[in-house]
Amino acid sequence: MFDLENHPTSRSLGSRYPIFGLSHNLDVVAAICNAGGIGIWAAARLLPEEIVEQSRMLRESVGDKPFGINLMLPTKVPPVQDRAAVEVGIPEEHKAFVARLYAKYGVPDDGLIGERNRIVRSDELFDDQIEAALQSSANLFAMAVGSRPSVPDRARAAGMRLVALVGSPRHVPSALGLEPDFLVAQGYDAGGHTGQVGTFTLVPKIVEMAGEVPVLAAGGIGTGSQIAASLAMGAAGVWLGTVWLGTSEEHLPEALLGKVLRAGCEDTVITRCSSGKPMRQVKTAWAQEWAGEDAPVPLPMPWQDLLVGSLEGAAKRHGIEPLLYTPAGQSVEWVREVTPVAEVMNRLVSETNKAAAVLASATQKAEG
Ligand SMILES: Cc1cc2nc3c(=O)[nH]c(=O)nc-3n(C[C@H](O)[C@H](O)[C@H](O)COP(=O)(O)O)c2cc1C
DSSP states (O other), rough: OOOGGGOHHHHHTTOSSSSSEESSSSHHHHHHTTTTSSSEEEOTTHHHHHHHHHHHHHHHTTTSSSSEEEEOOOOSSSSSOHHHHHTTTSSSSHHHHHHHHHHHTTTOOOSSOOEEEEEEEOOOHHHHHHHHHHHSSOOOEESSSOOOOTTHHHHHHOOEEEEESSSGGGGGHHHHHOOSSEEEEEOTTTTOOOOOOHHHHHHHHHHHHHTTEEEEESSSOSSSHHHHHHHHHHHHHEEESGGGGGGGTTOHHHHHHHHHHHTTSEEEESTTTTTTOEEEEEOOOHHHHTTTOOOOOOTTTTHHHHHHHHHHHHHHHHHGGOOOOOOOOOOGGGGOOOOOHHHHHHHHHHHHHHHHHHHHHHHHHHHH
């Protein structure tokens, strides 16, 4: 019923399966490609020169298998990469709250920056990141949380397929205006920045609106039965983030890995406290502190990134267990042990085949 090995999406891209896997970790992305999926490398927090260098390494690891580059391109960001100028806009109340968190959790203030504030999300940075991504040999250019008008034509001229992530039917008209090769319908269940509509409702709605444009289902998918359900809802493939967190290639720090492995579908929370935009993540003291009565309202992106970046970095470097977190979807339910990416891929494929067989036999019974 669902021939994952001979699917039009994989055939058009040259992968084995129509299973897209997004990760910030180069090893995970390479392993996804080498296991038959389409690895999507999330490069939003990297400097342009890192994008050029690391995408070259990725190409070396995957040969001619297809991979994509993902950038987050929100609008309403400062024009230039000037940390000091942006930091001036951070209220004293917010700085005092962060100082209290350093003290409460005994986080050493080592004066270093973290992943979140090593860049300043700004028009200037985005222009340079786009240029770097276009210089790579990626097969797909995936845009999340916005776009820039010049990207579609330049990506196509560079021979890349264009992918636009949408989290609401409201986003569809402008996303279709980019003439994308794929839309990703990313539901509320998803890890990372997410919207309000559940995957089970969002996917068929976006399929209906997208017309001829293939739609990939994202959000909460961690089993093959959900892949089969996504295909049954009209999706042209699936796009997964959380399931890769438990892979041996990911190498999460021990204390954080324990939280991820123990977390069930009710152990995630949506908060603006990490980036300034609503992000689903594993529920830990990090988000709980910002939900407290004495906590200030998180700032918009990129001010919140700059406010919390050094604290987040120091908590990671010094292993401050209560404050460790990662973006994760409700699909964290299915991250139960550490296994190589290839095993996760094989499990997903065999579960999808089983689910297809169940559907086929149910159809036969109904007809017989
Ligand atoms: C750890 C993690 C990091 C993510 N980072 C990004 C990102 O940088 N850019 C992006 O477009 N989506 C990002 N996402 C969202 C994914 O693209 C995807 O839509 C989502 O993971 C799908 O839901 P799932 O997590 O339940 O599989 C991230 C998700 C996770 C779990």
